[in-house]
Amino acid sequence: MSDSTFSGGEYPLLDSELRHDLERVADSGLLDYRSEALPTWCPGCGYYGITHALAQALTELSIENHDLVVISGIGCAGRYPFFFRGYGFHGVHGRALPIASGVKIANPDLHVLVVGGDGDGLGIGGGHLPHAIRRNVDLTYILFDNGIYGLTKGQSSPTTPSGQITGTHPYGNPDEPLDPILLGLSYRASFLGHGYAGEPDRLKDIPPG
Ligand SMILES: Cc1ncc(C[n+]2csc(CCOP(=O)(O)OP(=O)(O)O)c2C)c(N)n1
Ligand code: SF4
Incomplete structure (x- = not known):
């Protein structure tokens, strides 16, 4: 974004340090993949780190915006397509993968990225x-595994740790959590990776499948 909107008149009330930071981010190219819509996740939500990592990865891979489609189901993670500049499909709860499979089969040239929470996907x-x-199917699925149903305010999900107190289990979750990596291994996924949203630079380097 060389025609930065952050460089002066547009936001005269920004202090110079913040304006400098915004210009630096704009010049890095990272905003090329971000839409004008800003996420409304809670302060400190790990999804910001995933967003940063993904924008970096797309920048490094130089994927054209018109070749990118982001597909989601429902949940805090489900809002993802709004925040990226590319094609997007905000589907229904738990149905992102079949939608994405259809998109990829219909247009194999697209880079199909599927995102969703552990409730949505598991x-x-x-x-x-x-x-x-x-x-x-040649697509990338990113599971935002926060171990809880976030959007609906904290019910136990399939990956909630055993014993954790949640809205649905005030005396502690009695169940064993599901391991998404073992699930993927048992069906012989062509690539599986596991990263931490709090380390976006390392997350970005998980190689593509
Ligand atoms: C068919 C259907 N059932 C239930 C819901 C209610 N619902 C919305 S989001 C959600 C769970 C969200 O949790 P998760 O998928 O882990 O995503 P997060 O919000 O944590 O990102 C549920 C149960 C719904 N929208 N549609
Ligand atoms: S409820 Fe949880 S997942 Fe949703 S925005 Fe807030 S911190 Fe993030």
Whole structure:
């Protein structure tokens, strides 16, 4: 974004340090993949780190915006397509993978990125994951595993640790959590990676499948 809107008149009330930071981010190219819509996640949410890592990865890979499609289900993670500059599809709860498979089959030239929370992908949508893996559709699925149903305010999810107190388990979650990596391994996913949202630079370097 060389025609930076942050450089002066547009935001006269920004202090010079903040304006300098915004210019630096704009000059890095990272904003090329971000839309005008800003995320409304809670302060400190790990999804900001994932967003930063993904914008960096797209910048390094020089993927054209018109070749990118971001597909999601429902949840805090489900809002993702709004925040990226490319094609997007905000689907229904748990159904991002079948939608994405259809998009990829219809237009194999697109880079298809699927995102969703652990409730979306492993709870209500859990039945789709094995089939997307065994069919080996050429897409990237990023599971935002925060171990809880975030949007609906903290019910236990399939990856909630055993014993954790949640809205649905005030005396502690009695169940064993599901391990998404083991699930992917058992269906022989062509690539599996695991990263931490609090380290976006390392997250960005997880190689593509
Ligand atoms: C068919 C259907 N059932 C239930 C819901 C309510 N609902 C919305 S988001 C959500 C869970 C969100 O948790 P998760 O997928 O882990 O995403 P997060 O919000 O943590 O990113 C639920 C149960 C819904 N929208 N649609
Ligand atoms: S509820 Fe959780 S997942 Fe949703 S925006 Fe807030 S911190 Fe992030």
